[in-house]
Amino acid sequence: MDTNAMTLHRGEVHIHLLSDGTSYWDGGGTFGLVPRARWAKVLPPDELNRVPQELRCVLIEADGKRILVDCGVGxxxxxxxxxxxxVRRPRGTLMDDLARRGIRPEQIDIVILTHLHGDHCGWATTWQKAAGRAGEAQAGAPTPAPTFPNARYYVQRREYEDATHPNERTRNTYFAENFVPLMQHGVLTLLDGETQITPSVRVALTPGHTAGHQSVVVEPEQRRASSARDRSGAPIFLIGDMAPFMIHFERLPWVTAYDVLPLVTIETKRRWQRWAYENDAVLISCHDTQQPVGRLVRNDKGLFSVIPLADGEETTR
Ligand SMILES: [Zn+2]
Incomplete structure (x- = not known):
């Protein structure tokens, strides 16, 4: 199955799964303290102990806006x-995926970054030749500049502060050229917690992987207006690296080795697990190569698992 050509429809809202390729990195990083014998059954590693991780990005068309959530390694x-x-890219990059959808960079209105790790904000900027002012020594020299020239970018203030003050533990994944130019060009808005971005799209602070990590909730307006538990209007939840694979969302103690606040991740997941279950939310994973989309169910022992969407739900490929 090509997991990257799926589109979810919710009335006037359309959500396209895109990808910047597949990255292969150490399974020990992805599964942290979980013993290899257990995670290897879920996601078998290659001979170098690496597991495939999709660099999934999501395009939301809602409220007359085109909103890109995360943008790969660039x-x-x-x-x-x-x-x-x-990174392997048999289908090309995120930009190729957008082009296949007929979308040019200047048509993106909003870019939401869940956090600023190198695999989530790479295409936020690209090397571009500056117009340069007359007499300036650097005129015409290429510098990193916003890739989406008409977009406003959103990230949590806490995340930006941590990314611009990395330490020995975090500096190998925070690359200033991905996000500092956004600030220099005046296109970055720093958020303080939960924020309604458009009438149907909001971000929520989901700390743990990083202290300033945020996830995205898409909840079309008509859903909020109706009291009926109508599946076709269930919210859509872009989990981000709070739970990079669905198994991380199912099992609270499964936390990556990269999480800077692993105990906070567990409490964040506990809260959002309950929310997702009670609201029948459609879940979208950022790195899961096998199960990009699903819904949380609970068995009679009280254990959660993520299952595929029902046949006939409003999706197209
Ligand atoms: Zn990630």
Missing amino acids: DKPNELIATQYD
């Missing part, structure tokens, strides 16, 4: 990405 030369991320 194409700026970066030795760490080249050596550690091992």
